[in-house]
Amino acid sequence: MFFGKKTQTTDFPIQRSEAEWRAALSPAAYKVLREHGTERAGTSPLNAEKRAGVYHCAGCDTPLFDAEAKFESGTGWPSFTSPIAGNVGESEDNSFFMRRTEVHCAACGGHLGHVFPDGPEPTGLRYCMNGVSLHFKPE
Template structure:
């Protein structure tokens, strides 16, 4: 297969990929696309609604050390306790577990690999991905886009 055919196939796969974050009826909190665009910054919209990824080491939340709760920037649902955050060295806020029932997962086969995508269980907003290289006790690394989060100090 030549490069052009490979690229065309890859783009077709990406376009065919189901987008849970784009207003599916399965999420309790729903807004129209225009309402999401008003509610979110362009960067947050790109991540939460279009499954984009922010550049590593750009989020101030990566260095946040205070006690508190991380909420979905889209719907304000509580997602992660700061006690479960750790420095993964990857450039994104990382957690070894989410709050119970706060997130959902699905298989993500984009970019020629299989990963586990994580989204807000309330609005379906794309948060990031989960990997099996985190610390005890779960061994998981929830690698989350900072722009998808809002931190509330306690």
Template sequence: MNRRDFLRAGLAAGVVLAMPRLLQAGEKRSNRMIKRIEKSDAEWRKLLTPEQYEVLRNEGTERAFSSPLNKQYDKGTYHCAGCDLPLFSSDTKFDSGTGWPSFYAPIEGHVETKRDFRLVWPRTEYHCARCGGHQGHVFNDGPQPTGQRWCNNGVALRFEPAA
């Protein structure tokens, strides 16, 4: 066996051994309790502003400190801008200093997570459980009781004040 064949065999063995873990890491965690909304690309474009479309449908990110929701601290609920599903309670909102609305917990069962490797290192991305709209990423540097920071694009949310 020459060196090239040895390297190929080693690479192939590594891929075979790593495949189950890579597939699991990219797996979407979903909630089957929420009925999914399916729309065509044209329907989403009619429903959303260009900025909302870029974030919700193309997994884009709005500029930091650009959302008025970043400094919104009234009592109420934050809904998905795509389908109006409530995603966060104002009771879980905090100022993370990052420039995006941040929460320490979503409403149970209303978001789905998946691994994101766009920036090389893995991150946990989350989406609305009903329309699949991209909301943001979750990090483990938030306050108690969860220690999590659900960092959300403000353009992907709509605030509904408490009655």
């Protein structure tokens, strides 16, 4: 089940038509990346991923998170303490009667998840990402 709303993403270096995005992405990835959906907690195989490597945007292959920043948050979504510098953007998300900080790919604008101030050291942040918005490349 997915929750969210469809919004336009403009002003990003990588631009594709809706038809091009639909052709390039699975229906689940399209729902999250292009329509700001949320995958059901505990459904991503990336939750159990423990190898060294890098997590990339499933939409455009931009490297987003190093595996060294991954931690087990207990939330059911892949979580990280920090992104690769310059490769993610943030914006205010006031949907569902909450104020949250949305995280998106800085290259294609794809919705990745949200960041919260309840993570472990060294940053104290929890980048809670939808696994379907990522793909993992081991070292």
